Amino acid sequence: MAFLAQLQQVQQRRDSLLCVGLDPEPDRFPVPWRGDAARIFDFCAAIVDATKDLVCAFKPQIAYFAAHRAEDQLEQLMAHIRRVAPDVPVILDAKRGDIGSTAAQYAREAFVRYQADAVTLSPFMGFDSIEPYLAYDGRGLILLCRTSNAGGADLQAQPLASGERLFEHIARLAAGRWNQSGRLGLVVGATFPAELARVRELAPALPLLIPGIGAQGGDVRATVQAGWRRDGPIVVSSSRAVLYAGGGDSFATAARGAARDTRDALASARAACAA
Numbered sequence: 631m632a633f634l635a636q637l638q639q640v641q642q643r644r645d646s647l648l649c650v651g652l653d654p655e656p657d658r659f660p661v662p663w664r665g666d667a668a669r670i671f672d673f674c675a676a677i678v679d680a681t682k683d684l685v686c687a688f689k690p691q692i693a694y695f696a697a698h699r700a701e702d703q704l705e706q707l708m709a710h711i712r713r714v715a716p717d718v719p720v721i722l723d724a725k726r727g728d729i730g731s732t733a734a735q736y737a738r739e740a741f742v743r744y745q746a747d748a749v750t751l752s753p754f755m756g757f758d759s760i761e762p763y764l765a766y767d768g769r770g771l772i773l774l775c776r777t778s779n780a781g782g783a784d785l786q787a788q789p790l791a792s793g794e795r796l797f798e799h800i801a802r803l804a805a806g807r808w809n810q811s812g813r814l815g816l817v818v819g820a821t822f823p824a825e826l827a828r829v830r831e832l833a834p835a836l837p838l839l840i841p842g843i844g845a846q847g848g849d850v851r852a853t854v855q856a857g858w859r860r861d862g863p864i865v866v867s868s869s870r871a872v873l874y875a876g877g878g879d880s881f882a883t884a885a886r887g888a889a890r891d892t893r894d895a896l897a898s899a900r901a902a903c904a905a
Contacts, residue, residue: 633747633770636719641686647896649687651869653694658874660881667698671706680882681889682715687865691723708744719747727752734762741766771814775800778819778842805833820848827856841867854899
């Protein structure tokens, strides 16, 4: 099933806008596993098992695996998610950005090796850095637009000769001539609700992946109000606030509680917007 259709179905079925980011840090694992990178799969799989009925997506961050030579554990995790939660799309958070044959290899990594349903990409080298990923039918391409970090403004908020800011130009391209296949989305941070609202204005129907709630402090109600539209899905990501909600043997139970609370807060905010 195509990424967007899969996302919309699971959001309706679960009444959830929540994506759990899988950013494993062995130094923060529960005490029996602390510091042991060989337990990355075990930790992430426990989080998946505890939250799979609460989420609309999972988002493993590739650097947290590669830094510990745990790419094989990432492959194992992707297979585990497909087995225990086959209806939940998986977004590989890779933020790749290159051209030509190199981009083609990154696309193969994301969609063949890891079997991701969507991947995050940097669009700053232009459309030909995105085009190789379109060879994989149905897979989602989610482009960095206005990221959740304050330093993103150094480039993304800079005005162009047209008067548009760079992030606005990216949103317009992604909603327009770049979106020939109807498979593009945008990354916009919850930490900048005014910019999020502007992106939604320029790209009313694109799916938005929104990091920045939880540990980064983005406001749930402001995020949903700015980004959610009936015909414009949002995927709101929380990582550390869920993964490390509890540090003992019951860490997965604590993660489930944090995920449930976040899902419910997002659902409440959406209901208020829809009223």
